[in-house]
Amino acid sequence: MAVVGCSPRAFQTSHRIARYLQEAGFRIVPVNPNHAEILGETCYPDLLSIPDDVVVDIVDVFRRPEHTPGVAQDAADRAERTGTTPLVWTQIGVHHPEAERIAREAGLPYVADRCLMVDHAALAYSPSDG
Secondary structure (H helix, E strand, O other), X not given: OEEEOOOOOOOOHHHHHHHHHHHOOOOOXXXXXXXXXXXXXXOEOOHHHOOOOOOOOEEEEOOOHHXXXXXXXXXXXXXXXXXXXXXXXXXXXXXXXXXXXXXXXOOOOEEOOOOHHHHHHHHHOOHHHO
């Protein structure tokens, strides 16, 4: 799972959610041009810099809405190059209609304005958990 806009600062939402997902068993691939490593993983400056042999099933976006179309285009370009179809997931407040159009035209599924951590926790909960 590529986490675009992942912060190295523990108090930031992107860091807390990435850490939660990592602890839930997902491999996190942080994307942030200002850092070499986050959460013990190599950090890449953008989606296109992630090596092709690193599988990216989900692109979790934590950028401001005006940057989201560029992220969707990078996801589409990487998908075409690698022959994959990652899900583009925009966190709450990050959705941009142009990003959705770009993703859908590239055949990539797109989720708007949802928190991956909240949805994962809701789906992972079992009534027997108490």
